[in-house]
Amino acid sequence: xxxxxxxxxxxxxxxxxxxxxxxxxxxxxxxxxDQCFACGPAHPxxxxxxxxxxxxxxVEAEFTVGEAxxxxxxxxxxxxxxxxxxxxxxxxxxxxxxxxxxxxxxTDYLLPVPVGTTLHLRAWCNGIAGRKAYLEAEGRIGAPxxxxxxxxxxxxxxxxxxxxxxxxxxxxxxxxxxxYEVNP
Ligand SMILES: CCCCC/C=C\C/C=C\C/C=C\C/C=C\CCCC(=O)SCCNC(=O)CCNC(=O)[C@H](O)C(C)(C)COP(=O)(O)OP(=O)(O)OC[C@H]1O[C@@H](n2cnc3c(N)ncnc32)[C@H](O)[C@@H]1OP(=O)(O)O
Numbered sequence: 001x002x003x004x005x006x007x008x009x010x011x012x013x014x015x016x017x018x019x020x021x022x023x024x025x026x027x028x029x030x031x032x033x034d035q036c037f038a039c040g041p042a043h044p045x046x047x048x049x050x051x052x053x054x055x056x057x058x059v060e061a062e063f064t065v066g067e068a069x070x071x072x073x074x075x076x077x078x079x080x081x082x083x084x085x086x087x088x089x090x091x092x093x094x095x096x097x098x099x100x101x102x103x104x105x106x107t108d109y110l111l112p113v114p115v116g117t118t119l120h121l122r123a124w125c126n127g128i129a130g131r132k133a134y135l136e137a138e139g140r141i142g143a144p145x146x147x148x149x150x151x152x153x154x155x156x157x158x159x160x161x162x163x164x165x166x167x168x169x170x171x172x173x174x175x176x177x178x179x180y181e182v183n184p
Contacts, residue, residue, distance in 0.1 A: 001108060001136065001151045001152075001153055002106075002108055003106055003153040004106060004153075006104055006155055007104060007106050007134060007153035007154060007155050008134065008153075009126050009127030009128075009129065009134040010127075010129055012129065013126075013127030013128060013129040013134060014127060014128055014129070015125070015126075015127060015128075016057075016095070016096055016125050016128055016133075018056055018057075019095070019096065019097035020097075021097060022056065022094065022095050022096075022097040023053050023056065023094050023095065024056055025053060025054060025055045025056040026052070026053070026054065027052060027053055027056075028050075028051070028052045029051040029052055029053060029059060029061075029091045029094050033172070033173075036087075037083065038063075038083050038084060038086070038087035039051070039087055039091075045066070045068035045069075047063040047069070047080070047083065047084055047087070048063060048064075049061050049062070049063040049084060049087055049088070049121070050062060050063075051088065051091045051121075053094070053095060056095065057095065057124065057125075058122060058123065058124045059088055059089075059091045059092055059094075059095070059121075059122065059123045059124075060120070060121065060122050060144070061084075061087070061088045061091065061120075061121040061122075061123075062118055062119065062120055062121065063084055063118070063119055063121070064116070064117065064118045064119075065080075065113055065114065065115050065116065065117050065118075065119065066115065067115060069115070070115060072112075074114055074115050075112050075113065075114055075115070076112075076113040076114070076115070076117070076119075078107070078109055081107070081109065081113060081119075081139065081149075081150050082105060082107045082152070084119060084121060084139060084150075085105065085107060085121070085123075085137045085139065085150060085152035085154075086102055086105055086152075086154070088121040088122070088123040088137050088139075089102075089105075089123045089135045089136075089137045089152065089154045089156070090102065090156075091123065092123055092124070092125055092133075092135055092156075093156070095125075096125070096128075096133060098158055099158070099159050099160065099161060099163065099164070100133055100156040100157060100158050100159065101156065101157055101159055101163065102154060102155075102156055103132075103154075103155045103156060103157040104154060104155040105152060105153075105154045106152060106153045106154070107150060107151070107152045108150065108151040108152070109149070109150055110147075110148055110149055110150065110151065111141065111147060111148070111149040112149075113139075113141065113149050113150070117141055117142065118142060119139045119140070119141065119149065119150075120139065120140045120141075120142070120143060120144045120146065121137060121138070121139045121140075122137060122138055122140075122144075123135060123136065123137035124136060124137075131157055131158040132155055132156070132157060132158075133155070133156040133157075133158070134153075134154075134155060135153070135154045135155075135156060136151075136152065136153050136154070137151070137152045137154075138150065138151050138152075139151075161173070
């Protein structure tokens with residue numbers, strides 16, 4: 001992965017520890033919002049990405065590239081692939097058990113991804129320093145050990161629920177995430 005210093009953990013960053021109440025190994029990670037373009041089951045043309053944590057530390061997910069996801073004819077749009085990487089990395093928030101948002105996302109495109117392909121995604125955290133979480137993901141074609149088509153590195157920033165009160169619909173967010181403290 002070609003990554004900048006902004007998505008590289010600094011010296012002294014710590015690997016995340018298992019959080020009480022976070023999803024246990026083998027758990028499905030459910031959609032955080034029905035209408036999310038990446039994971040919402042109710043989105044008409046979304047990626048309908050489904051995810052789980054095999055080990056309580058990493059996230060695995062799949063999505064199948066559809067007609068609505070094209071850029072070049074019959075190929076996935078790069079922005080759609082970046083969405084998938086953002087989402088599988090974002091699902092790590094469940095494991096960190098705190099609200100985070102994407103601050104920076106860097107993406108390497110290694111192979112074209114044709115319509116009909118199932119992309120197998122995996123994300124993990126390389127370190128946490130203060131409010132900053134340094135995460136990485138890869139997307140493989142056709143199988144969990146298939147050829148790598150996309151890699152991403154991200155900087156996520158911890159926020160409080162006021163972030164969503166100020167910028168989003170807190171009622172919907174809170175209803176979907178009752179295990180988070182809404183009024184810290
Ligand atoms: C979307 C989820 C909603 C639900 C959430 C609720 C519960 C969560 C539960 C489950 C969620 C599960 C799955 C979610 C899955 C996928 C979602 C994908 C994630 C997204 O799709 S999310 C949307 C896109 N995302 C944004 O909408 C962010 C817009 N943005 C801002 O809201 C602010 O910009 C913010 C908050 C990022 C920072 O603002 P701030 O005022 O709090 O803090 P500040 O600016 O001081 O930054 C603190 C330190 O981070 C450094 N820093 C900041 N940004 C940087 C950058 N870009 N590059 C390098 N360094 C950066 C600074 O340099 C400083 O560093 P230092 O401390 O060293 O000086």
